[in-house]
Amino acid sequence: MKYLDEFRDPALARKLLDEIQATVTRKWVLMEVCGGQTHSIIRNGIDQLLPEEIEMIHGPGCPVCVTPLEVIDKALAIASMPGIIFCSFGDMLRVPGSEMDLFRVKSQGGDVRIVYSPLDALKIARENPDKEVVFFGIGFETTAPANAMAVYQAKALGIRNFSMLVSHVLVPPAMEAILSSPTNRVQGFLAAGHVCSVMGYWQYVPLAEKYQVPIVITGFEPLDILEGIRRAVRQLEAGRAEVENAYERAVRYQGNPAAQRMVEDVFEVVDRKWRGIGVIPQSGWRLRPKYREFDAELRFSVADIYTQESPVCRSGEVLQGLIKPNECPAFGKECTPQNPLGATMVSSEGACAAYYQYGRFMTLEV
Amino acid sequence: MATIDLGSWSCPLPLRDHPNIILGHGGGGKLSGELVKHLFLPAFQNDALAGLGDAAVIDLAEQGQAGARLAISTDSFVVKPLFFPGGDIGELAVNGTVNDLSMSGARPLYLTAGFILEEGLPLDVLGRIVESMAAAAREAGVALVAGDTKVVEKGHGDGVYINTSGVGIVPPGVEIGPQRAAPGDVVLVSGTVGDHGMAIMSVREGLAFETDIRSDTAALNGLVAAILEACPKVHTLRDPTRGGVASALNEIAQAAGVGIVLDEQRIPVNPAVRSACEMLGMDPIYVANEGKLLAIVPEEWSEAVLRAMQAHPLGKQAAVIGQVTGEHPGMLVARTGIGGTRVVSMQIGEQLPRIC
Numbered sequence A: 001m002k003y004l005d006e007f008r009d010p011a012l013a014r015k016l017l018d019e020i021q022a023t024v025t026r027k028w029v030l031m032e033v034c035g036g037q038t039h040s041i042i043r044n045g046i047d048q049l050l051p052e053e054i055e056m057i058h059g060p061g062c063p064v065c066v067t068p069l070e071v072i073d074k075a076l077a078i079a080s081m082p083g084i085i086f087c088s089f090g091d092m093l094r095v096p097g098s099e100m101d102l103f104r105v106k107s108q109g110g111d112v113r114i115v116y117s118p119l120d121a122l123k124i125a126r127e128n129p130d131k132e133v134v135f136f137g138i139g140f141e142t143t144a145p146a147n148a149m150a151v152y153q154a155k156a157l158g159i160r161n162f163s164m165l166v167s168h169v170l171v172p173p174a175m176e177a178i179l180s181s182p183t184n185r186v187q188g189f190l191a192a193g194h195v196c197s198v199m200g201y202w203q204y205v206p207l208a209e210k211y212q213v214p215i216v217i218t219g220f221e222p223l224d225i226l227e228g229i230r231r232a233v234r235q236l237e238a239g240r241a242e243v244e245n246a247y248e249r250a251v252r253y254q255g256n257p258a259a260q261r262m263v264e265d266v267f268e269v270v271d272r273k274w275r276g277i278g279v280i281p282q283s284g285w286r287l288r289p290k291y292r293e294f295d296a297e298l299r300f301s302v303a304d305i306y307t308q309e310s311p312v313c314r315s316g317e318v319l320q321g322l323i324k325p326n327e328c329p330a331f332g333k334e335c336t337p338q339n340p341l342g343a344t345m346v347s348s349e350g351a352c353a354a355y356y357q358y359g360r361f362m363t364l365e366v
Numbered sequence B: 001m002a003t004i005d006l007g008s009w010s011c012p013l014p015l016r017d018h019p020n021i022i023l024g025h026g027g028g029g030k031l032s033g034e035l036v037k038h039l040f041l042p043a044f045q046n047d048a049l050a051g052l053g054d055a056a057v058i059d060l061a062e063q064g065q066a067g068a069r070l071a072i073s074t075d076s077f078v079v080k081p082l083f084f085p086g087g088d089i090g091e092l093a094v095n096g097t098v099n100d101l102s103m104s105g106a107r108p109l110y111l112t113a114g115f116i117l118e119e120g121l122p123l124d125v126l127g128r129i130v131e132s133m134a135a136a137a138r139e140a141g142v143a144l145v146a147g148d149t150k151v152v153e154k155g156h157g158d159g160v161y162i163n164t165s166g167v168g169i170v171p172p173g174v175e176i177g178p179q180r181a182a183p184g185d186v187v188l189v190s191g192t193v194g195d196h197g198m199a200i201m202s203v204r205e206g207l208a209f210e211t212d213i214r215s216d217t218a219a220l221n222g223l224v225a226a227i228l229e230a231c232p233k234v235h236t237l238r239d240p241t242r243g244g245v246a247s248a249l250n251e252i253a254q255a256a257g258v259g260i261v262l263d264e265q266r267i268p269v270n271p272a273v274r275s276a277c278e279m280l281g282m283d284p285i286y287v288a289n290e291g292k293l294l295a296i297v298p299e300e301w302s303e304a305v306l307r308a309m310q311a312h313p314l315g316k317q318a319a320v321i322g323q324v325t326g327e328h329p330g331m332l333v334a335r336t337g338i339g340g341t342r343v344v345s346m347q348i349g350e351q352l353p354r355i356c
Helices: A010-023 A035-043 A070-081 A102-107 A118-126 A145-157 A171-180 A193-200 A204-211 A224-240 A257-266 A289-294 A315-319 A349-359 B032-046 B089-104 B123-140 B193-204 B219-228 B243-256 B271-280 B301-310
Strands: A026-034 A054-061 A084-088 A111-114 A132-139 A162-169 A186-192 A215-218 A243-245 A267-274 A278-287 B056-057 B068-077 B105-117 B143-152 B161-170 B186-189 B236-238 B259-263 B294-297 B319-325 B332-335 B341-344
Touching: A010 A224, A026 A035, A026 A171, A026 A193, A035 A054, A035 A186, A035 A224, A035 A349, A054 A171, A054 A224, A054 A315, A070 A084, A070 A102, A070 A132, A070 A162, A084 A102, A084 A118, A102 A111, A118 A132, A118 A145, A118 A162, A132 A145, A145 A162, A145 A257, A145 A289, A162 A267, A162 A289, A171 A186, A171 A204, A171 A278, A186 A193, A186 A224, A193 A215, A193 A257, A193 A267, A204 A215, A215 A224, A257 A267, A267 B161, A278 A289, A315 A349, B032 B161, B068 B089, B089 B105, B089 B123, B089 B161, B089 B219, B105 B123, B105 B219, B123 B143, B186 B301, B193 B271, B219 B301, B236 B243, B243 B259, B243 B294, B243 B319, B243 B332, B243 B341, B294 B301, B301 B319
Parallel strands: A026 A054, A026 A186, A084 A111, A084 A132, A132 A162, A186 A215, A215 A243, B105 B143, B259 B332
Antiparallel strands: A162 A278, A267 A278, B056 B068, B068 B161, B105 B161, B186 B294, B186 B319, B236 B294, B259 B319, B332 B341
């Protein structure tokens, strides 16, 4: 397939692996920020092919995984109300709340629908004027422009039966939270390519400088990831700590100004709770006051739902890269993709699910 | 290499967390398997059922009819929409049961059809479906010999549900079943994977996207006959429907207590299906097929079977995609394009489009 096969070429992969091997002289710990990158690393077996010196830890960049339990509970409460059509990205349906998941709500008669874009939810709202249509607006900077556009259009077109349950999170504050943590082990980042295609990478320059850590903007195909690792290792070995763009075919320094303007118009920055991590200051978005009428939390009075997370699940430590998924005592036992305790076991981008799905719970030689 | 205890993977209290039936129970993956293993099998236990093949094979010697073996299978069809690119529910209902019978090596002979119709269904819709069933039955060379119709109130069904059951005769000397896959055997697929599932996905409400992907629905009894003619020693046949190639091969690995190594690069995938899967964050090896089969044959026969498949109109793109091994029993392992390996597990619940 054009623009994909080129980035999955086995001979070029081997060449990059050889270069990484030739460059590395000591142990380095790198974090891939995005869940899509984690998925690709495990799916392609990249972690098995890397030199021993390089340890990859899996970052908090899975939007499904970091959405706090209480937001899931709010979604479940709204979806269970009569007269509601609750629309969501597919993989949110299986995320366990404190008592059930959206699949269960659906099986009990709730109208829960999978959509691929918030604009599809807006269309459903237009076609069902007698119903309240709620879209579950989660994700990082990547999904924000489309979500912002849906709210913007709802207001412009006067579609009053549409609203959004917003739990948007931002990548740079999470990276800073990891770097400033006393237990931090991360020495270099592969930054999330898709996020940067929207936001650019100017925000990372002060981070790299302040914490003396190389940050390489990285894509998602096997060669993208190997190239990101190669550049991060090269910087570390040379004692440099710079921001580099290894995903030039999608990312510019300034990002996508039109998308940023749309987001800026609809959302404002707030403190946001991350599942398993806690509150990170200035790390999320909510609707600006002029769009507050489209805020599902207010419309359906679920703003005061608070929930405690499972004490057994250690997804917080997994999300911060402090433990590997298979080091959690519940991994593969009480907690499986079928019966997930934490969200990292739910989404295929979640580190725990990726480990389970691709068999990283045993040593396997073929 | 560590030994893997498959038993310890499954939840000690299956079905516990699902007091209601959820869509995943029909997804062909782990949840479907649990329903069969913990509910249906214990309730209906008998030897013919315990084989867990696509069709039950009954030796009539026990009934005093020496030599003859009967294959029986049943399947229900609840596809939405009723008409989709490349086929419709009627054609699917005939081909599905013909294929299940064929996977036991049987020559399918007779089908029955049960219809559950929703009040208000336009008669011409039913007419089109029935005509399409008749055409599919003619094509497959089977006769539809009994039927039943029930109507449910409006709002209690999606227009039409169809159940088909079928019987066939297994020729003497043919011994086919999931438990017969043996180390050293070669795994073949009869063509591109994922076409049916993505064709349905492309027209589903809320997900529709423009593409020319068409369902591969087809009766496979002709192809199976060609395979058996080339190699009567076929060990296993399976049509990878719900749950796709990945789930079918996992089931075989578990039934036979063998490992299977899949060469990811060699699995034929239609480029449009690959693009659609990339876009939706799905893996073609988990996507349903309705006109493809997996054949597991002794290595010395693999060339002959491949040639026989490729010579048949439904097997032109057949390929060798893997091998059975004595290593990692019960597990399916894929060699990835860039030379790594990964375990390919059973699908859990339904395939869900990813967020980004």
